[in-house]
Amino acid sequence: MAAPKEISSTKQFGGFNKRYEHESSTIGVPMKFTVYFPPAAEKGKVPVLYWLSGLTCTDENVIQKSGVQRDAAEKGVAIVACDTSPRGLNVEGEADSWDFGVGAGFYLNATEDKWKAWRMYDYVVKELPELLRTHFPQLDTSNASIFGHSMGGHGALTIFLKNRDKYKTVSAFAPICHPSNCPWGVKAFTGYLGSDKSKWEEYDATVLAQKFSGNKDFHILIDQGSQDNFLHQKQLLPEEFAEACKSNGIGVKLRMQDGYDHSYYTIATFMPDHITHHVKALTSS
Amino acid sequence: MAAPKEISSTKQFGGFNKRYEHESSTIGVPMKFTVYFPPAAEKGKVPVLYWLSGLTCTDENVIQKSGVQRDAAEKGVAIVACDTSPRGLNVEGEADSWDFGVGAGFYLNATEDKWKAWRMYDYVVKELPELLRTHFPQLDTSNASIFGHSMGGHGALTIFLKNRDKYKTVSAFAPICHPSNCPWGVKAFTGYLGSDKSKWEEYDATVLAQKFSGNKDFHILIDQGSQDNFLHQKQLLPEEFAEACKSNGIGVKLRMQDGYDHSYYTIATFMPDHITHHVKALTSS
Numbered sequence: 001m002a003a004p005k006e007i008s009s010t011k012q013f014g015g016f017n018k019r020y021e022h023e024s025s026t027i028g029v030p031m032k033f034t035v036y037f038p039p040a041a042e043k044g045k046v047p048v049l050y051w052l053s054g055l056t057c058t059d060e061n062v063i064q065k066s067g068v069q070r071d072a073a074e075k076g077v078a079i080v081a082c083d084t085s086p087r088g089l090n091v092e093g094e095a096d097s098w099d100f101g102v103g104a105g106f107y108l109n110a111t112e113d114k115w116k117a118w119r120m121y122d123y124v125v126k127e128l129p130e131l132l133r134t135h136f137p138q139l140d141t142s143n144a145s146i147f148g149h150s151m152g153g154h155g156a157l158t159i160f161l162k163n164r165d166k167y168k169t170v171s172a173f174a175p176i177c178h179p180s181n182c183p184w185g186v187k188a189f190t191g192y193l194g195s196d197k198s199k200w201e202e203y204d205a206t207v208l209a210q211k212f213s214g215n216k217d218f219h220i221l222i223d224q225g226s227q228d229n230f231l232h233q234k235q236l237l238p239e240e241f242a243e244a245c246k247s248n249g250i251g252v253k254l255r256m257q258d259g260y261d262h263s264y265y266t267i268a269t270f271m272p273d274h275i276t277h278h279v280k281a282l283t284s285s
Numbered sequence: 286m287a288a289p290k291e292i293s294s295t296k297q298f299g300g301f302n303k304r305y306e307h308e309s310s311t312i313g314v315p316m317k318f319t320v321y322f323p324p325a326a327e328k329g330k331v332p333v334l335y336w337l338s339g340l341t342c343t344d345e346n347v348i349q350k351s352g353v354q355r356d357a358a359e360k361g362v363a364i365v366a367c368d369t370s371p372r373g374l375n376v377e378g379e380a381d382s383w384d385f386g387v388g389a390g391f392y393l394n395a396t397e398d399k400w401k402a403w404r405m406y407d408y409v410v411k412e413l414p415e416l417l418r419t420h421f422p423q424l425d426t427s428n429a430s431i432f433g434h435s436m437g438g439h440g441a442l443t444i445f446l447k448n449r450d451k452y453k454t455v456s457a458f459a460p461i462c463h464p465s466n467c468p469w470g471v472k473a474f475t476g477y478l479g480s481d482k483s484k485w486e487e488y489d490a491t492v493l494a495q496k497f498s499g500n501k502d503f504h505i506l507i508d509q510g511s512q513d514n515f516l517h518q519k520q521l522l523p524e525e526f527a528e529a530c531k532s533n534g535i536g537v538k539l540r541m542q543d544g545y546d547h548s549y550y551t552i553a554t555f556m557p558d559h560i561t562h563h564v565k566a567l568t569s570s
Contacts, residue, residue, distance in 0.1 A: 010548055010550045011510075011512070011546070011550065011551070011554075012550040012551070012554050013544050013552060013553075013554050016290055017550060021479070062349055064349075064549070065349055065350060067352040067355065067553065068353075069550075069553070070352065072552070072565070121538045218456045221434075227296070227298075253556075260296050261295055261296070263295055264349070265295045265296065265297040265302060266297070268297060268298075268352065268355070269296075269297050269298050269299075
């Protein structure tokens with residue numbers, strides 16, 4: 001597993017945003033990711049908090065717009081942000097729509113032959129942590145948690161529920177909560193997984209919450225803006241996820257935030273609460 | 286003075302980023318600006334802190350990338366960010382270089398005929414405050430201060446020193462401090478003001494500090510990254526400004542920040558200190 005190449009480094013709040021590129025064996029093309037190393041990473045190991053971005057984003061959006069570094073620096077946690085899909089494969093039609101293909105990997109392993117390189121699930125769950133473990137001794141990858149926004153909120157919730165041993169807790173901003181039941185999800189799952197809906201269930205947070213049978217000593221934090229157009233368009237369906245959690249004894253706090261939309265302005269506003277949520281779980285072990 | 290038209294509104298930290306467009310009588314074309322209204326603006330008048338952006342920027346950069354809203358919300362101060370030049374005039378060559386013309390107004394009133402619409406000084410000092418005073422009763426425009434970045438730091442320092450009655454204090458991130466003596470400034474001043482260097486002095490912060498004879502009950506805060514390429518290229522010259530201030534009894538704190546560059550990551554890092562600096566002056570009156 002070759003070392004990732006550092007392509008930029010900028011100091012912020014005493015730590016560093018470092019962007020890397022590496023040859024991904026999972027995806028088959030070079031992938032980029034960014035790590036924010038808090039000042040504490042210069043003195044010892046720090047916990048790792050994975051961020052998964054939404055449709056059309058790269059690793060850069062959360063680094064530039066969320067203000068996450070301020071709290072990550074203060075609390076001594078590293079932020080790891082990856083890309084949202086393979087790029088540069090030139091699969092026919094990959095960039096025809098903003099909600100499928102490039103920038104829209106949906107954090108799953110595609111089974112349809114045409115999209116077989118779209119394996120962001122394995123990339124996030126397996127390759128990226130292994131890469132960090134191998135090359136960044138200052139990151140305590142055994143003490144990790146995960147969060148994300150919109151499509152990345154879907155990714156965080158599903159990956160957490162399927163890998164209870166790998167992440168201490170989870171949170172999300174405006175996540176896609178029931179993709180089998182919303183236009184974005186139906187389009188993506190049909191394209192990547194085919195029309196057999198039984199295969200969709202393993203990537204649907206609401207179904208996973210209904211069926212979850214693991215250790216339930218965690219709780220899930222979700223912030224959702226009341227003025228989010230995608231909420232009104234029934235792309236997100238957070239109540240269906242919350243109901244599934246409650247009926248299965250999973251602790252979830254769904255906060256409807258009055259007047260907030262789907263943007264990074266909302267993410268920035270509630271980021272301090274999310275960092276507090278994660279740090280509590282990462283430091284109580 | 287017609288009311289500006291609201292073109293977007295997003296909630297953040299309990300307040301609102303509102304972007305406006307208006308017909309500018311000073312510039313002669315529509316101009317855009319953004320106000321961040323803190324939550325306190327819903328209950329009464331709040332002080333106004335003007336932000337001036339650097340080369341190539343618009344009003345949006347500081348709103349999207351600096352995290353300023355977090356502290357502005359907490360302290361109850363409004364942030365007003367305007368554009369950096371006229372746009373849409375189609376003056377021949379206006380977009381040929383990134384450091385002159387569009388996005389590079391240098392906060393002066395041009396005297397060369399070709400650039401006569403470039404009157405960002407009057408726009409910032411006169412038209413914009415009057416517009417705010419007329420149409421936004423929640424803004425206490427009589428209690429204002431000013432700050433900025435790079436070219437906008439130059440703007441903030443010069444405008445403050447020339448209008449001691451209008452602003453309570455000033456601060457800057459990586460300001461262009463002695464434009465008559467750096468490549469950016471020489472190019473801009475020659476283009477906008479002509480080759481008579483005596484006309485340059487009224488827009489040169491170092492010269493203005495040398496000649497300043499007003500009330501000196503203020504102090505200036507400047508943060509400068511030690512890894513800023515433009516510092517190394519001698520575009521900024523902060524020591525020359527600090528020396529001029531000290532020799533004239535003006536209080537200045539120039540903080541050289543180890544390892545920081547010219548970017549918004551640096552601005553975000555020290556923004557809390559700058560808001561504290563301004564709020565102290567805005568609330569002591």
